[in-house]
Amino acid sequence: MSNRIFNFSAGPAVLPEPVLQQAREDLWDLSNTGIGVLEHSHRGKAFSTVLLQAIADCRTLAKIPDDYDILFLTGGASTQFYMAPMNFLTPGDTADYLVTGAWSKKAVADAKRYGRVHVACTSEDRNFSYIPSEVRYSGAPKYAHFTSNNTIFGTQFQKEPTPPAGVPLICDASSDIFSRPIDVAKYGLIYAGAQKNIGPAGVTLVIIRKDLVERGSKDLPVMLQYRTHAADDSCYNTPPTFGIYLMGQVFKWILSQGGLEGLAARNEDKAGKLYAHLDRSRLFRATAAPDSRSLMNVTFVTGDETLDAEFIAFAKARGLDGLKGHRSVGGMRASIYNAFPPAGVDALIAAMREFEDQADRDGPDGRG
Numbered sequence: 001m002s003n004r005i006f007n008f009s010a011g012p013a014v015l016p017e018p019v020l021q022q023a024r025e026d027l028w029d030l031s032n033t034g035i036g037v038l039e040h041s042h043r044g045k046a047f048s049t050v051l052l053q054a055i056a057d058c059r060t061l062a063k064i065p066d067d068y069d070i071l072f073l074t075g076g077a078s079t080q081f082y083m084a085p086m087n088f089l090t091p092g093d094t095a096d097y098l099v100t101g102a103w104s105k106k107a108v109a110d111a112k113r114y115g116r117v118h119v120a121c122t123s124e125d126r127n128f129s130y131i132p133s134e135v136r137y138s139g140a141p142k143y144a145h146f147t148s149n150n151t152i153f154g155t156q157f158q159k160e161p162t163p164p165a166g167v168p169l170i171c172d173a174s175s176d177i178f179s180r181p182i183d184v185a186k187y188g189l190i191y192a193g194a195q196k197n198i199g200p201a202g203v204t205l206v207i208i209r210k211d212l213v214e215r216g217s218k219d220l221p222v223m224l225q226y227r228t229h230a231a232d233d234s235c236y237n238t239p240p241t242f243g244i245y246l247m248g249q250v251f252k253w254i255l256s257q258g259g260l261e262g263l264a265a266r267n268e269d270k271a272g273k274l275y276a277h278l279d280r281s282r283l284f285r286a287t288a289a290p291d292s293r294s295l296m297n298v299t300f301v302t303g304d305e306t307l308d309a310e311f312i313a314f315a316k317a318r319g320l321d322g323l324k325g326h327r328s329v330g331g332m333r334a335s336i337y338n339a340f341p342p343a344g345v346d347a348l349i350a351a352m353r354e355f356e357d358q359a360d361r362d363g364p365d366g367r368g
């Protein structure tokens, strides 16, 4: 693995090395069938085994109760921005949205096509650098929607919000799914594009309570009804077989790492080290409010765009790739998802130290 570098990409992102190695073999020949995983029929025994095992492992690792369906859909998390409201909202209904970033705003924009949206809180006043502590729900919303981790702004809900009793909670968990234990029973629907924490781009994990599956509109094209996919273990049409296979391998890897508790400890450790360094640094500072910091996407700046660009190039020359922040925040973003190795965080801190020392030597403005 000598030619692999540290990949801080926000997504698609780093995958566990044992998973990639296994995939390399299974691409050629899956379980001694003489056929690679990409070439198997989704209706055949070999792929069915893969699919059912992925569902079983997903259920085990997140302790998903039996009254929830586990679906593997396509169209990315962005498709859920409209699929959820299409299923659960009719004109005149209201849904509550907690607006904590660009992805929440996109979800709101799509929901507005199907019903009314009540913004229950927003942190847009300070460029989404914090998670609001106060949430004001409307009277009886059809559901409440939030984004558990804001990939772009580096903020994360420390615990799930509590909507009024009986209101289903819908979560876009694209960038922190399975990074820590989750009490699925508190949710009506959880969705996540796989490409950050649990697999490749092209497959979206949907965990949905069965009564919501039933409640969904029947007036939609079949592919847009959750019941279609729930009735057939996501095989109504040809599902994203490779994505499901790889996600299944990632689930196995998560189980081998001590499950969600094991990953949470590792993720806290990685992010903790990085934030501790940022809090000590003379040059860099974290942009997210301390009580809202994400364990997945650590956003930071020097306060000087030229210096930021210099650091990104400096880090890249040391094998640390993908650190450029999103344009709406600027600076740097270190995405350190589940599969990101702790050694990469140590390497980033070492590069920051080296850059700080160099800036000190170069003069008070950091550029000599």
Ligand SMILES: Cc1ncc(COP(=O)(O)O)c(C=O)c1O
Residues within 6 Å of the ligand: 011, 075, 076, 077, 078, 079, 103, 147, 149, 150, 151, 152, 172, 173, 174, 175, 193, 194
């Ligand atoms: C929190 C969040 N939601 C939704 C999306 C959109 O996901 P997709 O590209 O799978 O549609 C992203 C992508 O980065 C994201 O970070």
